[in-house]
Amino acid sequence: MKDLKDIRDDQIRVVGEESKDNKSSRNMYIIVSLIAIVVIGVVMLLTLNNKKISEQQMVEPSLFEPEVVALPEEKTVELERLGREVGLSETGFVEIKDTLINDVPIRIYIPHNATMSLHIGKLNRTDTTIIYAAQAADVRADNGGIVGAFVLKGEPKAWGLSKRGFCASIDGNITIGVEDNSPLFEEATETGGYFFRQYPLVKNGAVVENEIKTKSVRRSICDRNGEIFMVESLTKESFHDFSQVLVDLGVDQAIYLIGSSSYGWAVDENGQMHEFGEDLYYKYKKKIPRNISYLIWRKN
């Protein structure tokens, strides 16, 4: 393919031809650039000459080894896992913990012996292998499509970069992050994995600011020192306050899950189902959006 030059926002070009540009301004750029190069060259030449002279006058053989300044060792504090130790032989379940951070009551859902995946469409609530479900990606109001890139079991269902946060599940490894272009999208398509995008909340332990300022029940999927869990605010919170709660909880990376009254559930170790949100699509037979998507955890 023919190599095309970059284009500025104030330029146009017929495809396949060179950019149209203001000739006089381009000539001016060339003249200014040439003058700048000559001036820089002269200054560098003078500086080098001066330096050579002063080095010849000043340099003495070194008698001492160069001083090595020891930097203070970084203190690493081992974070305790939030979830308890569970044997691999135990049946999968979600450990549910309520706590209060910054006066914000939150519920933490920690899955044990389970694998994360995604699902599009209505869920089967009688499927006992599902121990956690929550809505994942947003659905576009105009055409019902999925907002942002989405891969379902290796099959790309949507492309796009509306939101910079992403979560990928590939061969059981979960990665949560904030990037414009994540190679994990391609990797998920090649390996039968899962990938979706949502608002970023926490990146490398710091709050990510989002434009939305309204308050609502917030949900998220988080990575805290390698431990993956979901957090839900039990009161209506702004994105900022909720993200700050996650940071104060010690979360390294977190992205949003659809909050407010969106429906989902978690199954605890006694097999009891804890529902959240409003089950309009399930109980009242309200028409479910074609591309509604869920993040689910299934028992191993």
Next chain:
Amino acid sequence: MKRRLIISTSVDLVRIDPNQIVYISSDGNYSTLVQADNETRMVSYQLGQIEKMISSQLGNDGKNFIRIGKSLIVNSSYIYYINIAKQKLVLSNVSSFSHTVTASKEALKQLKEMFESEVK
């Protein structure tokens, strides 16, 4: 047979009559193709890559497309209205679709001059 633009990825392929493309906008690492039937399609290529495809696949027919700044490629057949002050460009076939996009004043000025020169 009339040339078609083919945009192929590892998992899918779009094959479209260039006349059915109204404009293509950039969405970061992806591009959105807006069609004359009012459908939109997102493709996993950057706008610059699409521009190269148009140039290499369509030859002279590709000259019907104009790259405007970093974010747009428009089909010049559908350029209907240019307003430099409002930075507004309307792409329409004056019957079934009309799309308004924005561009820089300088780019729109050049576009206007380009069309003016065609009638001189």
